[in-house]
Amino acid sequence: MENTRRFCVRVAECRWILPLLFAAGLAFCVIAESGGLLNSYTRFALTTMAVNVILCASLNLVNGYLGEFSVGHAGFMALGAYASAMLTTRLFPQMPALFIPALLAGGLVAAGIGFLLALLSFKTRGDYLAIITLAFLMIVKSALENIPWVGGPRGIAGIPTLTTLPVAFVAAAATLWTIRNLIFSKFGRAVVAIREDEIAANAMGVRTREAKILAFSVSSFFGGVAGALLAHQITFINPGSFDIIKSTEILVMVYLGGIGSLAGSVLGAVIFTLLSEALREFGTWRMVILPLILVLLMLFRPRGIMGLKELPWFLPRRELATRRKKS
Amino acid sequence: MSALLEVEDVTMRFGGLCAISHCRMTIPAGITHGIIGPNGAGKTTLFNLITGIYRPTEGRIRFQGRDISGQRPSRIALGGIGRTFQNIRLFKNLTALENVRIAYDTQLHYGPMESLLRIGRHRRSEDESIARSMALLEHFGLAGLASLHASELSYGAQRRLEIARALALKPSLLLLDEPAAGMNTAETAILTEFLRDIRSHFQVTMILIEHHMHLVMNLCDQITVLDFGRVIAEGSPAEIRANPRVIEAYLGESAE
Ligand SMILES: Nc1ncnc2c1ncn2[C@@H]1O[C@H](COP(=O)(O)OP(=O)(O)OP(=O)(O)O)[C@@H](O)[C@H]1O
Ligand SMILES: [Mg+2]
Numbered sequence: 001m002e003n004t005r006r007f008c009v010r011v012a013e014c015r016w017i018l019p020l021l022f023a024a025g026l027a028f029c030v031i032a033e034s035g036g037l038l039n040s041y042t043r044f045a046l047t048t049m050a051v052n053v054i055l056c057a058s059l060n061l062v063n064g065y066l067g068e069f070s071v072g073h074a075g076f077m078a079l080g081a082y083a084s085a086m087l088t089t090r091l092f093p094q095m096p097a098l099f100i101p102a103l104l105a106g107g108l109v110a111a112g113i114g115f116l117l118a119l120l121s122f123k124t125r126g127d128y129l130a131i132i133t134l135a136f137l138m139i140v141k142s143a144l145e146n147i148p149w150v151g152g153p154r155g156i157a158g159i160p161t162l163t164t165l166p167v168a169f170v171a172a173a174a175t176l177w178t179i180r181n182l183i184f185s186k187f188g189r190a191v192v193a194i195r196e197d198e199i200a201a202n203a204m205g206v207r208t209r210e211a212k213i214l215a216f217s218v219s220s221f222f223g224g225v226a227g228a229l230l231a232h233q234i235t236f237i238n239p240g241s242f243d244i245i246k247s248t249e250i251l252v253m254v255y256l257g258g259i260g261s262l263a264g265s266v267l268g269a270v271i272f273t274l275l276s277e278a279l280r281e282f283g284t285w286r287m288v289i290l291p292l293i294l295v296l297l298m299l300f301r302p303r304g305i306m307g308l309k310e311l312p313w314f315l316p317r318r319e320l321a322t323r324r325k326k327s
Numbered sequence: 328m329s330a331l332l333e334v335e336d337v338t339m340r341f342g343g344l345c346a347i348s349h350c351r352m353t354i355p356a357g358i359t360h361g362i363i364g365p366n367g368a369g370k371t372t373l374f375n376l377i378t379g380i381y382r383p384t385e386g387r388i389r390f391q392g393r394d395i396s397g398q399r400p401s402r403i404a405l406g407g408i409g410r411t412f413q414n415i416r417l418f419k420n421l422t423a424l425e426n427v428r429i430a431y432d433t434q435l436h437y438g439p440m441e442s443l444l445r446i447g448r449h450r451r452s453e454d455e456s457i458a459r460s461m462a463l464l465e466h467f468g469l470a471g472l473a474s475l476h477a478s479e480l481s482y483g484a485q486r487r488l489e490i491a492r493a494l495a496l497k498p499s500l501l502l503l504d505e506p507a508a509g510m511n512t513a514e515t516a517i518l519t520e521f522l523r524d525i526r527s528h529f530q531v532t533m534i535l536i537e538h539h540m541h542l543v544m545n546l547c548d549q550i551t552v553l554d555f556g557r558v559i560a561e562g563s564p565a566e567i568r569a570n571p572r573v574i575e576a577y578l579g580e581s582a583e
Contacts, residue, residue, distance in 0.1 A: 043494075077356075080576055102436050128484060131377035178443050178444070181440070181442055181443050181444065181445050181449075182443055184453075185437075185441070185442030185449065186433075186435050186437070186456070187439055190429065191434065192421065196418035196419060199380065199400075199412075200412065200418065201418075201429070202379075202380075202401050202404070203403040203410050203416075203493075204429055204492060204493075205405040205433035205496055206401055206432075207401045208401065221412060245448060308420050318454065318457060322422070322457060322474060323422065327395050
């Protein structure tokens with residue numbers, strides 16, 4: 001028993017496993033994409049899983065690390081999806097090389113709007129974020145429906161398939177890396193301090209408003225990138241693709257996997273994707289089952305599976321050293 | 328000698344309740360100032376006013392000559408006022424080291440992009456923040472507990488950690504709200520020595536709220552007595568001990 005535990009700790013603290021997993025994962029994705037290793041349905045599901053990792057990790061920044069409650073993540077996806085799709089279908093079609101700039105552009109549009117929304121929401125103390133993000137979600141949806149230039153209710157069709165499995169995999173890894181860098185910096189610690197005790201954080205010189213705005217903007221950025229990836233995966237988007245149900249799905253991933261944890265974000269996205277593929281044949285019952293899972297989680301395991309715990313693989317070396325308990 | 332902190336005719340009302348009324352106080356740099364008074368006298372409210380949690384209904388607070396009333400708490404903290412809380416407010420799910428680092432972080436100068444992409448000053452600053460915070464924990468005898476969550480520490484260690492965290496801000500004024508609360512006589516005696524050491528080591532001016540008379544009388548250069556939000560006496564420990572109004576309002580009920 002003791003030996004098993006010690007072995008697990010050794011593995012968890014092993015620094016080369018995660019890079020190795022990344023390399024192996026990437027090789028697998030490339031081979032799967034080119035060869036006949038996987039059927040297109042499985043490839044599609046795995047791509048969805050990678051996009052879900054991005055969605056889950058980025059929402060976790062606000063709902064987990066910061067401890068606020070945003071229900072607007074689908075709105076940022078919509079902004080990223082539309083902005084990037086406009087670029088790849090209208091401005092520079094037939095130029096797949098410009099996909100990465102288009103992804104970043106989608107992220108930046110979402111981050112810009114996220115920044116303005118955060119400026120508004122975190123102006124005063126108090127918890128209005130859930131309501132403000134809900135309103136934001138509805139405004140985005142009806143705005144998109146009423147702008148003929150972006151296709152109105154019919155949306156945009158004929159988006160090139162650029163989100164391949166390797167692209168989605170690399171994007172997910174890059175997102176995790178970037179969010180990890182933020183979390184294990186003075187900015188991330190400020191964000192977590194606000195969740196722990198906002199008054200104490202303030203008294204320790206944490207500029208709480210700036211920290212919240214930063215967390216929210218970065219979260220929106222990756223929400224936008226995920227939306228852009230999704231648009232170029234499913235090749236057809238309309239305002240209805242980004243509704244409260246989409247937001248709820250991301251919330252389920254976050255609270256399932258675990259708040260304030262990158263490992264939890266990955267776990268939540270993976271379990272959720274598998275679950276929702278398994279539930280596909282239940283059709284409309286999914287709409288009942290998903291919110292039900294969310295309610296049950298909130299009641300019985302509000303922090304999720306990995307809540308506030310991190311797998312050492314995701315910790316920078318120096319952080320890991322400070323967390324080793326002296327025995 | 329110039330005043331470090333001046334409370335100028337400050338009044339704080341919560342609806343109909345007047346928690347602080349026309350309070351005046353002058354704290355010269357370098358001294359240790361005690362605030363005593365019965366429960367509900369307004370002592371904690373005064374700290375909350377100084378640290379910007381509340382904005383005074385009337386009056387002004389000056390720190391190092393500048394009016395700080397109405398400034399954001401983070402701005403006041405960065406200006407050089409550190410504090411602890413009557414009901415310990417640590418970041419419970421974070422390690423002791425992280426608690427200190429969060430306060431120390433305010434002295435690190437790198438931008439969000441540098442940390443997102445792990446470039447520039449990020450790496451050096453982070454190493455420095457760990458080393459400095461560890462050194463501070465060491466000074467407080469908490470180095471061995473650095474990797475424990477704040478909630479896992481003993482009550483006494485939590486109190487010490489909260490003081491260490493406040494000092495990581497490198498404040499010129501330290502506000503301690505009942506540091507000896509819940510301690511017995513022996514523990515209080517140890518705390519008294521500990522505070523004496525901090526005072527000389529960190530060269531910090533202190534204001535402390537306390538009910539333990541022994542600690543206050545031993546440590547403080549001057550004392551303010553509050554009762555129902557009013558200053559009813561002010562002076563050296565000897566003067567306060569001899570003041571009949573104080574004995575009546577406060578010491579009378581808890582005299583040993
Ligand atoms: N935010 C608030 N809203 C309303 N009333 C308040 C608030 N804060 C403090 N008070 C009231 O102000 C008065 C002074 O409270 P304060 O906490 O400053 O007393 P204290 O001297 O610190 O007492 P103790 O020794 O019990 O800590 C009390 O009557 C309290 O109920
Ligand atoms: Mg009090």
